[in-house]
Amino acid sequence: MRGEKMVSAKSNSLNQYIGRKFKSFFLIFLFLTSIIFIDINTVDYGIEGCEKNTFEITENSNxxxxxFIAFGDSQHWDxxxxxxxxxVEALNNFNEILSWKDAGYDELGDISDIRGVIMAGDITQNGRDGRVFSNDEYGEFIQRYGLCGNKQLKYPIYEGYGNHDYxxxxxxxxxxxxxxxxxDSVAVRNEYRSNLTNIAPGMDGHYSWEWDNIHFIQLNxxxxDIVPAYEEGGFRNPHNALTFMKNDLDEYVVGTDKKVVLIAHYGPWExxxxxxxxxxxxxxxxxxxKPYIIGYIHxxxxSTKVYNWCDITIFNSGSPYHEGGIHSSYNEDLRGRFTLFNILQNETEDLRLxxxxxxxxADNYSExxxxSLDLQMKEWEGFPYEENIPN
Structure with a gap:
């Protein structure tokens, strides 16, 4: 009898010990889970100081x-x-050093009234937002480029996502x-972009906007519309971009005198x-x-190049990511770059692009x-480029 009581007491003690350990483990699990949840859901989208778009579309009489400026592949990682x-230093200050005269367009004078910067995909290298000890590649993008001229870049940015962002x-x-x-970040930020005319549903992220009579469509x-068969869910899903493009053109462009510039990460090659x-x-x-679409930026x-495809002009828009491995081979002069555009209506109402x-x-750059950034406008891969577009 006495032995049975001792066994029972030991059993109770063991159960209490296991219970305390389980409770401690459960509390630690809840604590870590809450930290992870907060970490995943605390993302700075760079919208501070930016106003929500009212989507009030007004007729342009000017x-x-x-x-504007375009480039691709900021592709942030270490x-x-x-x-x-x-x-960013070049984007903010190049027009202090260079003018249109440096590209052979003396009549345009100084480079001014830059509407914004288009970024044609690959915001990051690995699609990471810093959650749970991963690198905050997206945070690095936000720190530099912001959204509405509210961070280091002084212009609004109209970015899209690319294959590296999945x-x-x-x-x-x-x-x-x-x-x-x-x-997802592109869709989250869309309601804070200026001059928007249209956004895609849900988290698809596509959007369009207008500067004067030029209609831009960001197709990421x-x-x-084809979803590839990859193991990872949602990997390189284009999110019905072609359908968005057609619907957007039908609703906001067809029947008007607007001209259209398409933007996507991939160019028209396999x-x-x-x-x-x-x-x-x-x-x-x-x-x-065809009467409406005048260009495609990717x-x-x-690298940077002007070429023709499907009877429209294609602009491969350059990148800051020009060093290291294969990327150096795309830029034989080993220079970072972007593309500067001007679309001007002339006396005959035609457009000159x-x-x-x-x-x-940055070889000799001094902070x-x-x-010391050695800014240049070079004759390079079809640039400078000029085209007259009948209106």
């Missing part, structure tokens, strides 16, 4: 005169953050919820899931809207000395 510092690796805090936070990864069938389909759609290749390559080198 003569078209639009100056090896590129410094290159983006140089890019999270594909095996970090469970992205993989289990199948999150692609950098993709690619102008396609790459992995972006195949020739989709590219031909895009060309067929463009044919339907990134992805980390000018595109200029602007490049920089705060913009001249």
């Amino acid at each position: 003569k078209t005169n639009v100056t 090896p590129t953050n410094r290159q983006n510092d140089y890019q 999270y594909e690796w095996h970090d469970i805090f992205y993989r289990i919820p199948q999150d692609h936070p950098v993709i 990864l690619a102008p396609s 790459w992995r899931e972006w195949d020739e069938t989709q590219i031909e389909n895009l060309c067929n759609v463009i044919e339907e809207y 990134g992805h290749s980390h 000018i595109a200029v390559d602007v490049s920089w080198s 705060g000395d913009i001249e």
Whole structure:
């Protein structure tokens, strides 16, 4: 009897010990889970100081005169953050050193009234937003580029997502919820962009806006509706971009005298899931809207070039990410770059489109000395480019 009581007492003590351990483990689990939840859901989208768009579309009665900048592939991660510092420095100050005269357009004078900066995809290298000890690549983008001229870049930015912005690796805090936070960020920020005419539903992220009589459509990864078959959920899903493009053109452009510039990360050449069938389909759609579409700006290749495809002009817009491995081979002069545009209505009501390559080198850069970035407007891969567009 006495032995049974001792066994019972030991059993109770063991149960109490296990209970305390389980309770401690459970409390620790709840604590860590709450930290992870807060960490995942605390993202700075760079919207502080930006006003919500009211989507009030007004008829433009002014003569078209639009100056803007485009590039692709900021592609933030540790090896590129410094290159983006140089890019922002160049974007903010290049017109103190250069004028249109440096590209052969003396009559345009100083470079002024820059409406904004277009970024054609690949915001980050790995689609990471800093959750649970991962690198905050997206935070690095926000710190430099902001949204409405509210961070280091002094101009509004109209970014899109690219293939590198989808999270594909095996970090469970992205993989289990199948999150692609950098993709989603574009949609989150859309309601704070100025001059918008239209946004895609849900988290698709596509949007359009207008500067004077020029209608811009940001289509993010690619102008396609085809969802590729990858293991990772949502990986490189173009989110019905082609459908958005057609609907947007039908609603806001067809029947007007507006001209259209398309923006996407992929250019019209085959790459992995972006195949020739989709590219031909895009060309067929463009044919339907041929009087309106005057250009297509893309990134992805980390280089700069003007070329023709489907009877429209294509602008491969340059990148700050020009160093290291294969990226150096795309820029034989080893310079970071972006593209400067001006679209001007002339006396005959036609449009003159000018595109200029602007490049920089940090080889001899001295902090705060913009001249040491060696800013140039070069004859390079079809630039400077000029086209007369009948209205």
